[in-house]
Amino acid sequence: MALIRRNWNPKDADEWTREDWIAIVLSPLAYAALMVGTALSILLMPLGYIILAAGLALTLGMYWIINPKLSTISDAYEKKQKAYLEELERKVKWEDVP
Amino acid sequence: MVELSFLDWFWIVAFMVLMVGSGVLFYRLGKRSEADFFLAGRGLPWWLPASSVYATHTATDTPMWVSGVIYKHGLAGLWYTFFSAWCAISAFVSARIFRRSLAYTQAEWQTLRFGGLPSHLLRGWTAGWQVFMNMFILGWVGIAMGKVCHYLFGWHPFIGLTVFSVACAVYVLAAGYWGVVMADFQQGVIAFIAILIVSFWGIAHAGGPTAIVAKLEALGQAHRLNPFAFTGWFGGDFPIAWFLTMVVIAVIGGFGMGTSIDWYAEAQRIQSARTVKDAAWCIWSGTALVLIRNAIWGAAVLGFFVLYPNLTEVKDYEMAWFRLGFDTLPAGMLGFFFAAIVAIHISTISTHLNLGAVYMTRDLYHHYLRPEASERQLVWVGRLSTLLLLLGSFVFGSIMENITEWLIFALWIMAAGVWLPNILQVVWWRFNGWAYLASWIANLILSWLVVWVLPAFGVIPALKDYQQFWLLMVLGALVYLPVTFLTKPEDMKHLVKYYAMSRPIGWWGPVRREAEKLGLL
DSSP states (O other): OOSSOOOOOHHHHTSOOHHHHHHHHHHHHHHHHHHHHHHHHHTTOHHHHHHHHHHHHHHHHHHHHHHHHHHHHHHHHHHHHHHHHHHHHHHHTTTTOO | OOOOOHHHHHHHHHHHHHHHHHHHTTHHHHTSOHHHHHHGGGOBOTHHHHHHHHHHTOOTTHHHHHHHHHHHHGGGGGGGGGGGGHHHHHTTTHHHHHHHHTOSSHHHHHHHHSOHHHHHHHHHHHHHHHHHHHHHHHHHHHHHHHHHHHHHHOOOHHHHHHHHHHHHHHHHHHHHHHHHHHHHHHHHHHHHHHHHHHHHHHHHHTTOHHHHHHHHHHTTOGGGGOTTOOOOSSSSSSOHHHHHHHHIIIIIGGGSSSSSTTHHHHHHHHHHBSSHHHHHHHHHHHHHHHHHHHHHHHHHHHHHHHHSTTOOOHHHHTTHHHHHHHHHSOTTTHHHHHHHHHHHHHHHHHHHHHHHHHIIIIIIIIIIIOTTOOHHHHHHHHHHHHHHHHHHHHHHHHHHHHHHHHHHHHHHHHHSTTHHHHHHHHHBTTOOHHHHHHHHHHHHHHHHIIIIIHHHTTSSOOOOHHHHHHHHHHHHHHHHHHHHHHSOOOOHHHHHHHHHHHOOSSBOHHHHHHHHHTTOO
């Protein structure tokens, strides 16, 4: 079994899996590296280039891991959305309240 | 005082026409329905709400605040702006859950997550609180613009407060969220270009990047180049304990909803995205741009520091970035810079006008007063709500000097004692509406005691902000955890419905098993 799964069916994509947790870990690290790396790179400090490159690599890695799963979730959910919206509007109109 | 040439005025007038006009153009789309007036019909590709996230969080007071912390702490001050990193996790967790709930607002979500009386009490409380907060933020940001106009042109601050907010209200009233998000896109582009030009111009004026580094070393201030220049574990003005607290609040907060005051604006953008994927990437990329923008400002403010290293008054050094623009840009570019400041300003104003109005319309009027209201009526109530928020913001802006301390406290209580409950409501099925309500009530009392009353009577020492956070979190838990276990869980049918729709993360075992039994998964 591959370490990172990139082909999803709707049922499996709805579960919280290792890919979600990897994105959860990489994402704040990417933010921090992009912020610090940008500031130091503008000041032409070599460490800044390394940190900025790491930030970009983390961002791309995160995207590569999580985007296929998000696409599958989105496609499957859009099919159910209309019914859920009708349910939501019923609640606003108090029809669900006994 | 700044003297503007004909070319400067041309930039200002042209940009104002472009900004207001681009919003008004979407009048026909905005008036179609409540969903259009407040969520642009839930059909936006990720980059439109992303630009709105970025533009909204670039307000007139933002460069002042970033200038202040960078001038004071050097690049370590960037961490003060890292609170927005809650979107790092939220993009893949709470944004996904919230988008699937389809709730217009956080207040509405609470009636989907919780049931019975507490859910309605919470909806009313959250909606009322958000109407107040948006009015307050409008006043706060508006008076910051008043101060900038006073600094530049000598106008009375009330003129700067009202003129641009009224211009902005034209397209928010006409086109609702469609106008907001379309104008935000071009305002975001204008603002980012101006931030790049002014910052790099300022850096060049300070001698260029290499000279700035050399001058900081010559001044004995090289530590300002180190983003991790801590002052020890607990002592000094940048202790590791503060840094770790900030990281926890910001990053772990992404598992919850409402752990940051910015959640409420982001929730609207999440819901306006056309798919779950678009919702996730819109807040991730919009916030990434916010953090990169802060870094650009940070480098520019270091340039300002080497030009003026001895400023001691906050009111002087918090204008650092504005001064780099107005003191160094050539004639003809000043108007462009001011037009960009107007773009920065009204992108924030437009968001909060529409955001406050959605709580007033959807959660108060539509839910409690006229559940059978037509789409046409709801759009008009949305407009009336927008107008009320605008007028209220003028009152707040006028008295802001006197109430700022109280309202910063109001912001603080939003974050501290309810931070963990805001996460628990997302991740733990057993956490119920009564417990969440209890956490709010407890926090209102405890925060007064911990921040003001007990230190004033010498019962506890005056604590640093990060110490207050941990203490309020523990004391709050002593109230809401017993309430959780002493009251019944939410109705299982209600929870199953919510679970099947939103598929939340965390401890939902019993609900999941029931949903599987009913064949809903």
